[in-house]
Amino acid sequence: xxxxxxxxxxxxxxxxxxxxxGQDLLDCLQCGKCSGSCPIASETVAGPRRLxxxxxxxxKDEALEDATWWYCVACGTCAGRCPVEINMYEVATALCEIAxxxxxxxxxxxIHLFEELFLKSVQKTxxxxxxxxxxxxxxxxxxxxKDMVPGMKLIFKGAISPKEMLPxxxxxxxxxxxxxxxxxxx
Amino acid sequence: MKASYYPGCSLEGTAxxxxxxxxxxxxxxxxxxxxxxxxxxxxxxxxLKMNKDLSTALAAHNLALSETQSVEDVVIPCPFCFRRLLxxxxxxxxxxxxxxxxxxxxEAEIQGTTGIHSLLGFLAERVGADGVRKKxxxxxxxxxxxxxxxxxxxxxxxxxxxxxxxxxxxxxDLLTALGAETVDWDFKTECCGAGLAVxxxxxxxxxxxxxxxxxxxxxADAVVVACQLCQANLDMRQDGGAMPVLYFTQLMxxxxxxxxxxxxxxxxxxxxxxxxxxxxxxx
Numbered sequence: 001x002x003x004x005x006x007x008x009x010x011x012x013x014x015x016x017x018x019x020x021x022g023q024d025l026l027d028c029l030q031c032g033k034c035s036g037s038c039p040i041a042s043e044t045v046a047g048p049r050r051l052x053x054x055x056x057x058x059x060k061d062e063a064l065e066d067a068t069w070w071y072c073v074a075c076g077t078c079a080g081r082c083p084v085e086i087n088m089y090e091v092a093t094a095l096c097e098i099a100x101x102x103x104x105x106x107x108x109x110x111i112h113l114f115e116e117l118f119l120k121s122v123q124k125t126x127x128x129x130x131x132x133x134x135x136x137x138x139x140x141x142x143x144x145x146k147d148m149v150p151g152m153k154l155i156f157k158g159a160i161s162p163k164e165m166l167p168x169x170x171x172x173x174x175x176x177x178x179x180x181x182x183x184x185x186x
Numbered sequence: 187m188k189a190s191y192y193p194g195c196s197l198e199g200t201a202x203x204x205x206x207x208x209x210x211x212x213x214x215x216x217x218x219x220x221x222x223x224x225x226x227x228x229x230x231x232x233x234l235k236m237n238k239d240l241s242t243a244l245a246a247h248n249l250a251l252s253e254t255q256s257v258e259d260v261v262i263p264c265p266f267c268f269r270r271l272l273x274x275x276x277x278x279x280x281x282x283x284x285x286x287x288x289x290x291x292x293e294a295e296i297q298g299t300t301g302i303h304s305l306l307g308f309l310a311e312r313v314g315a316d317g318v319r320k321k322x323x324x325x326x327x328x329x330x331x332x333x334x335x336x337x338x339x340x341x342x343x344x345x346x347x348x349x350x351x352x353x354x355x356x357x358x359d360l361l362t363a364l365g366a367e368t369v370d371w372d373f374k375t376e377c378c379g380a381g382l383a384v385x386x387x388x389x390x391x392x393x394x395x396x397x398x399x400x401x402x403x404x405x406a407d408a409v410v411v412a413c414q415l416c417q418a419n420l421d422m423r424q425d426g427g428a429m430p431v432l433y434f435t436q437l438m439x440x441x442x443x444x445x446x447x448x449x450x451x452x453x454x455x456x457x458x459x460x461x462x463x464x465x466x467x468x469x
Contacts (some may be wrong), residue, residue, distance in 0.1 A: 073337075080352075
């Protein structure tokens with residue numbers, strides 16, 4: 001069982017998350033409206049209430065390995081229903097940035113991989129080439145034929161073109177520079 | 187009326203019907219759309235999750251590009267792009283240090299005076315139900331639709347400031363003006379699972395199945411959306427179901443007398459064509 005000892009170090013993580021996210025987690029009432037509203041909270045994904053409890057209790061490792069913030073799609077439902085107006089997708093970003101800076105292995109590698117492939121596509125061409133990113137993801141996760149049936153139907157209907165799945169596309173040097181300039185500052 | 191137009195990546199990829207029908211409907215309503223020159227991705231949910239500065243910078247880059255145009259308003263069909271640009275503009279206005287850092291990264295100054303609108307919001311506010319009604323040539327009589335707003339347009343309300351986060355009605359009003367009947371249902375702003383579609387497909391399938399099942403239960407002929415991600419998820423993840431998932435702009439175009447083919451109505455997995463023919467809306 002976790003016992004708080006009152007050491008300032010226990011609070012360092014909490015305050016860092018609060019500062020980076022701009023959200024006052026100390027206001028949290030643990031009422032659970034967030035997790036009750038959350039589309040991705042489930043038996044295996046804790047949901048916002050439990051994630052906040054972990055941060056408040058200084059359970060840094062558990063919080064950084066919590067699947068909730070990886071699953072968070074930033075729908076904003078919990079933010080609108082929270083009586084103290086905590087915006088959890090801002091908290092998700094803070095936890096993701098801390099986890100990356102501290103080299104914590106992503107607890108949800110599939111979600112991480114897709115988001116990374118998506119951003120690489122943006123960095124390369126300035127605009128994401130959705131079908132390319134999906135195709136790369138399916139190849140990298142060894143499911144090359146995932147969604148082939150609906151995909152073929154969409155091709156026959158003329159909704160998408162198989163060409164859009166192939167590598168290539170233009171480039172946008174201005175966007176590539178934004179990526180590199182921000183990387184320099186880190 | 188003139189406005190800057192930010193299509194976003196999906197609308198030139200998997201959601202061309204949304205792009206084509208949006209442009210056609212705006213033209214019919216006398217709104218001159220001018221694309222943001224050399225627009226880029228807004229970073230979408232991956233940048234928002236993984237790198238806040240990158241997310242803000244990509245949105246700011248597009249804001250700066252739109253500020254070079256001689257129009258006051260930017261109109262955005264994609265709800266995520268809309269919320270991201272709106273949010274970034276507010277963040278930059280509130281934090282001078284952040285503004286300086288982001289302006290350095292994007293090599294441009296941001297005035298922050300652009301009026302940022304979702305396409306649905308722009309049409310609801312600037313044209314309105316009365317303006318839409320005047321353009322109707324082929325009323326959508328007998329069509330019972332379930333308006334589905336999804337998340338990013340209306341939530342969180344302190345960010346988007348648009349409509350009601352729990353029971354929005356702006357799309358209902360436009361659809362009623364087209365002659366359709368709208369279902370008053372509880373699933374208007376339930377989440378479809380958004381960007382998890384690729385990496386956590388089962389989660390998205392569960393969420394979409396619930397939404398489509400409720401639309402079936404409400405005896406809707408179609409679910410009507412204002413987001414390409416909602417469209418893709420609900421259409422593709424209803425497991426071969428027959429519930430059409432259409433863009434509100436496609437229905438506007440139909441009512442304005444445009445052809446089903448030009449509006450991309452033949453591009454959806456759950457085809458609406460048989461149902462629309464049976465109702466005499468398309469021949």
